[in-house]
Amino acid sequence: MELRIGLESLPLGAGGTVVTVGFFDGVHLGHQAVFRRTVEVAREGGLRSVVVTFDRHPRETLTPGREPKLLTPPDGKARLIEAAGVDVVLVLRFDRAFSLVPAEEFVRRVLADGLHAEHVVVGANFTFGHQARGTVETLRALGPAHGFTAEEIPILELDGRPVSSSSIREALAEGDLEWPTRALGRRYSVEGNVVTGAGRGVDLGFPTANLETDPRVLLPKTGIYAGRASIEDRHLVAAISVGTNPTFGREPVHVEAFLLDFAGELHGRALTVEFWARLRNEERFDSPEALARAMAEDVRRTRELVPVPEARPA
Missing domain, CATH: 3.40.50.620 (HUPs)
Structure with missing residues (x-):
């Protein structure tokens, strides 16, 4: 082209x-x-x-x-x-x-x-x-x-x-993924470079990739989602947060993704996250331990809802 x-x-x-x-x-x-x-x-x-x-x-x-x-x-x-x-x-x-x-x-x-x-x-x-x-x-x-x-x-x-762009935006703002998926003919996704975060995910046992997304691009309603993440030619199941980290004091809305069964350095790399299902609203927990328990449940449900992508032939 x-x-x-x-x-x-x-x-x-x-x-x-x-x-x-x-x-x-x-x-x-x-x-x-x-x-x-x-x-x-x-x-x-x-x-x-x-x-x-x-x-x-x-x-x-x-x-x-x-x-x-x-x-x-x-x-x-x-x-x-x-x-x-x-x-x-x-x-x-x-x-x-x-x-x-x-x-x-x-x-x-x-x-x-x-x-x-x-x-x-x-x-x-x-x-x-x-x-x-x-x-x-x-x-x-x-x-x-x-x-x-x-x-x-x-x-x-x-x-x-x-089918219209405005109806897709309205659905995403309400946390509805069904209509955007149908109207787009694919899962809604956002992309960005992985940047340094506060490191809380590591302490909680769920190291997350913090995405620096284009501020002009629409993020779905704040909450926790099940989906997939793509790094170059690798496709992985991911639990995704769109939110403000209310347990630790509010921050600007941003995207974090915990990549299941992945070990490796992500900082500075381009990452795309794809939203498959909304798991729950964003919540403020009384302690980091309570948050970690909720994250473990998010990961469990993500495994149930999102199949592991098939490896592509080399």
């Missing part, structure tokens, strides 16, 4: 394309349907498939401080888009100047002159351009003059419930 950054990376070069545009936070099943159609039409026509996305949530620029937390950081989103078989990802800077670009100018500069679009695929709730005035009907109206057609993909529903 080819990655391009900014308007200055255009034009794309010779040859037509099939393009889709959106922020695509989470790359949920609805987004994946859009990508599949984009890739399908491109391959049928001998064209390149292109995803146009943005370096930040539009609301970060339009209403600073009121933007939602992200389901996927930029790198993670790019990996998921690549897995969909897309040929090119164009990441545009959604700054104040870009937010003022009229829909008609976006069509001309980006879709037509920049990407040589022959077909554009968008979701049913798609808007673009200054004040979000552009819609799929705008694309259909402007397309003939610029040499492309436009297609709208209906909103995906599961058991009558629309």
Whole structure:
């Protein structure tokens, strides 16, 4: 997959394309349907498939401080888009100047002159351009003059419930993992580098990896979870805490993971944790010993709920 950054990376070069545009936070099943159609039409026509996305949530620029937390950081989103078989990802800077670009100018500069679009695929709730005035009907109206057609993909529903990034965020904030798992088509996960913690886990008999996560990324509701952790090509069962360590005085919300049946140095390494089941709420215990007993029970239940990943062939 080819990655391009900014308007200055255009034009794309010779040859037509099939393009889709959106922020695509989470790359949920609805987004994946859009990508599949984009890739399908491109391959049928001998064209390149292109995803146009943005370096930040539009609301970060339009209403600073009121933007939602992200389901996927930029790198993670790019990996998921690549897995969909897309040929090119164009990441545009959604700054104040870009937010003022009229829909008609976006069509001309980006879709037509920049990407040589022959077909554009968008979701049913798609808007673009200054004040979000552009819609799929705008694309259909402007397309003939610029040499492309436009297609709208209906909103995906599961058991009558629309799949959306906002519904996934709401579920995670409530500690619900069932809907995010279904809507994403995978377990929700967060990633980060392992950093030095207070060392209390070692004293309690459960040495944990403390994750430094992207502050823009959404963490599930505070509590204890069963899941898995991935380090490079190793996949392990893990008991995961999202919380503030109330037994020892409150700290900023952060992620810690106890990797079952693992011995090794993790500091400085990249770690991804995957949430499978919510075990309990975060609690304040009267003593470290009481906390250790609760952690032992968390580990026992984690073993019951999460199967050990099969070793991959070398």
